[in-house]
Amino acid sequence: MLLGLDFGGTKLAAGLVQHDGRIIAGRRSATPAGGAAASLATMLAMAHDLITAHGPVEGVGVSFGGPVEADGRTVRLSMHVAGWDNAPLAQQLEEALGVPAAIANDGDAAALAEYRFGAGRGVQHLLYLTLSTGIGGGIIIGGRLHRGEHAWAGEVGHMVLQPHGPPCPCGRNGCLESLASGLSIARDARLRLADPATPSSTLHAQPSHALTAQAVAAAAAAGDRLAHEIWQHAMEWIGIGIASAANLLNPGRVVVGGGLTRAGARLLAPVREAAARRALDPALAIMPAALGDDVGILGGAALLL
Secondary structure (H helix, E strand, O other): OEEEEEEOOOEEEEEEEOOOOOEEEEEEEEOOOOHHHHHHHHHHHHHHHHHHHHOOOOOEEEEEOOOEOOOOOOEOOOOOOOOOOOOOHHHHHHHHHOOOEEEEEHHHHHHHHHHHHOOOOOOOOEEEEEEOOOEEEEEEEOOEEOOOOOOOOOOHHHOEOOOOOOEOOOOOEOEHHHHHOHHHHHHHHHHHHHOOOOOOOHHHHOOHHHOOHHHHHHHHHOOOHHHHHHHHHHHHHHHHHHHHHHHHHOOOEEEEEOHHHHHOHHHHHHHHHHHHOOOOOOOOOEEEOOOHHHHHHHHHHHHHO
């Protein structure tokens, strides 16, 4: 068995995974207060619990919610949890658990998981996108994870598509994430509703704090014209981003996961249409991710395999 660990900004998860991707047992916890040290202690407690109950593991693989160095052993930083800067996480896990360890950022880990166990099976080249609060990604080339020279590969969310566009959390302007992430959809809704010239919309009844991308998607599904415009605008940008990346990489498949994909066909149909108008490869296939909330645990295992 392999031990897969998923370090997120709001939750932690651990699971024992067989080589065929079956999860034998798992544990989950909210990310505790107390920074990196508290998160590591909580994760190790769950890991020891699983190993004690179900037997030894060959190694431990980590999906980490933040940038990771190209060595696959060191965390650069976490955007959400303090204390992770330059942390030698792989070494810490090896010392605590006595087995080899490897780490990847969550986009890379998800790409590997979907490639080996999920919607990416059967192709040699894969592009994966996480469409959620932000937009991340990962790339598989020739059946192997492509991290790049300094482990910045796969950051599809930070392709600059509109140089004078809205600010992005990365400090630049006009990135795909600034145009079409969950936070960006909510921001666009608030801006439109603040304009006195905006026609009446069911979104006007939403408190400002409740104006999420999910609220916009739900209103669009119910026939609200303004919500539909906001949603379609974001989907167009996602399609442009996918086509741009696909024209560079020519993947056998593009897999999209993350919270926004819960909108189903309301996301996939316009994204596919927008991408098809711009992609050079007429066979470009865009598929929903298959692994759901287990993708981090399975990504850790896939990293070892």
